[in-house]
Amino acid sequence: QDQRLSFTGVLNEAKTQRMKLDLAIPFTPLQWVQKSENLEEILEESQVVGKLKINTLPLNRIARFIPQLKEITGHLDGDATISGNLLDPKIELDTRIEIPLLVIADDTVDDISDILIECKANSDRKITANLKATVNGGLFKADAKVDLKDLENPLFEVNAKTDYAMVFRNDAISVRANANLKLAGSLEDATLSGDIGFVESLFYK
Secondary structure (H helix, E strand, O other): OOOEEEEEEEEEEOOEEEEEEEEEEEOOHHHHHHOOOOHHHHHHHOEOEEEEEEEEEEOHHHHHHOOOEEEEEEEEEEEEEEEEEOOOEEEEEEEEEEEEEEEEOOOOOOOEEEEEEEEEEEOOOEEEEEEEEEEOOEEEEEEEEEEOOOOOOOEEEEEEEEEEEEEEEOOOEEEEEEEEEEEEEEOOOEEEEEEEEEEEEEEOO
């Protein structure tokens, strides 16, 4: 239609639509024949438009593939847009993961709850992410920016903050900490800065 070739793909689970992909590219076979010797030019002139929708994809099934996980609840939602041309497509991905409960097979870590992860990524290999969670009754927050243009030595900046986070616990002691840390640089040259303060720690007799 209108010299465009359209594709639609749907992933359904029972009666719920989990994913939908809509993709359209030019359909100009006459021009393709006329320029058959110049494939690169054909691809460069072929503008692509697409959308991907991820709708409440459940996460509970992944526990069976990860032995360290006893239980996980929650879902993933996301949107992606595809633009540019077939030679150089541009992709923008926006995801949101909500995990009300995460149970790890480790007695020193209580249930992790109220996890929220928001992540954006694009075809320029740039990623931004925000994380919030409650661990052992303490609040943990983090945000990150990553540039993967140089895959061998990517650039990154990670900021982490904790409020009354349980950092260590055994039968004799439990230690909580407030922290504000920053890790920035590259894999070859990174700097860690910030401060950590121990609060409301307990010693058991």
